[in-house]
Amino acid sequence: MPRKFTPKVVTANHLLEGDVIYLTAKGTWSRRLEDAALYTEEAEANERLNFAATQADILVGAYLADAQAGPDGPEPTHFRETFRTRGPSNYAHGKQVEL
């Protein structure tokens, strides 16, 4: 039986800055996961990922990451994605201080 589809956001790294970005509902890119569009339908998620693949001048390595709906927008469900919203744990660098 195919695995049940879990909600996803489209994420990547910014081409010039290298930092983590998310695809919004407007088709723009945000540095905050809360601004991302959350896709509950697999077909739509794949379609948005294909769209991201056409944005090579903006980003590197787009993929679908698991997320869940929260009060302020999508939230990570896996620790790797949590770290990507924050930055490293050994220094106050990255999003945890820049956003």
Add this chain to the structure above:
Amino acid sequence: MYTYSEFDKDFLAERNAQFRDQVERRIDGSLTEEEFRPLRLMNGLYLQLHAYMLRVAIPYGTLNSAQMEQLALLADKWDKGYGHFTTRQNIQYNWPKLRDVPDMLDALGEVGMHAIQTSGNTIRNVTADHFAGAAADEIADPRPVAELLRQWSTDHPEFQFMPRKFKIAITGSPNDRAVTAAHDIGLRIVEKDGQIGYQVLVGGGLGRTPMIGKVLNEFVTIDDLLPYLEATVAVWNVIGRRDNKYKARIKILVHEFGLENLQDEVAKEFELRKPLYDTDAVLGQLAAIAPDFASPAFQTASTAIYQTAYDTDPIFRAWADTNLAEHRADGYAIVTISLKKHGETPGDASADQMRLMAQLAREFGHDELRISHEQNVILPHVHKSHLKEIHERLRGAGLATANVGLLSDIIACPGMDYCALATARSIPVAQEIATRFDELKLEHEVGELKIKISGCINACGHHHVGHIGILGLDRAGVENYQITLGGDGTEDAVIGTRTGPGFSYDQIVPAIETLIRTYLDLREGAEETFLAAYKRVGVDPFKAALYPEAKSRAA
């Protein structure tokens, strides 16, 4: 491709200009990421979790003060004021921006440095003991032969498309500090009847299938060395497995084909290849390399200041006891500067710290610095009369931690704080272990102990050869840490044994504390190190302490 001499500035400048152009073409859209990726990787530029990362080569871990100062400049100007020294004897910058990287490469080129990575299925850069040319126990400096091997393998037509990458390490001392047994080929300089030769180990490696190298040949003379190694690589090249990336390394060949069969095949191949070698030309090439690694002009002076400080200053004495190693020249010492201050990130140095180390090397260290695979910085040639002043200046910069070889001298890979391949974090585990034992004030009592942590199965943190190894994994979406015990990266190399189920992020530091308390309880005295005690009693007492439930269930 790895010495400064060969890397004249024009060559580097041209290569950097090429990469600058490639970066521009990636940005303006004329190169796709698929086209650009191999180009950036060749130039040491990786994409990690939060940013790009630039990996700068430090050949043989050797650099001078001007180069160290340039590394500091890069850290200040294009990074966040620090750099990370790794177990591969290089430095990584964690925050460069794509547009700045060409400028960074140009700045490196000014001091004869570069970020060019040997990549692909070729013979990779040859690594050597970080105490090379300085250690009292050294039979001969291994770096000239390392460089000979590098030159020989770089453009060797037969070695450009091998089943898999191939790594060689060499040590000139019986005390193996280069982890030679964890390389595809390990070379150990040995002496027999007054003649110098090379013991050849084969089939070592960590990663997914960790194995300790086996002795392929006890003694190969310098006359025979290149044809012998060529024969070894050639045999593997022909019969090694190419069907499966994970099985293609020479360690799998040793395992599946058998050491004796391999020895026979290599011996046959060697007979064919030996007559084709011009031995005199090879010896001439080696003689031409040797001056690049010549000893500095050692001074003779009184060491009285050192002795007085040692006898009267307990802080200095503690540092001298852990951080100095015996030098081959009278009155000299090898200084290891710990980049493992308790609670700090193992291997990180700030730009100010780099500049201070450069300054000390210039004033007192014959202008030489080394980077060790244990992520520390070394002043290989220091006269003892300068040690007191060096220690004081290091203290002022948070660089005088007296812990080399002790529990808090932990190797940790970047793990999930930086690395895109990671399955768990490793840096904060190292920080918390060091902080905990600093609070307990136990590490000097515990004595020699090597803890090594990797954030995934690639084993960049060498956890298999840690006395205590920690491997971070992702178990059902939660960080989970497996412990191995009894690993050893020296001449008596051993792969550690797994204790059992892993521990969660919150449990791993207490688990390490349990292991250490167990050791302290069962050791036969302060002289019995953790590793020696482990070898005597085996894994069971440690398992019983780690998993008390399992024991009570069995009872």
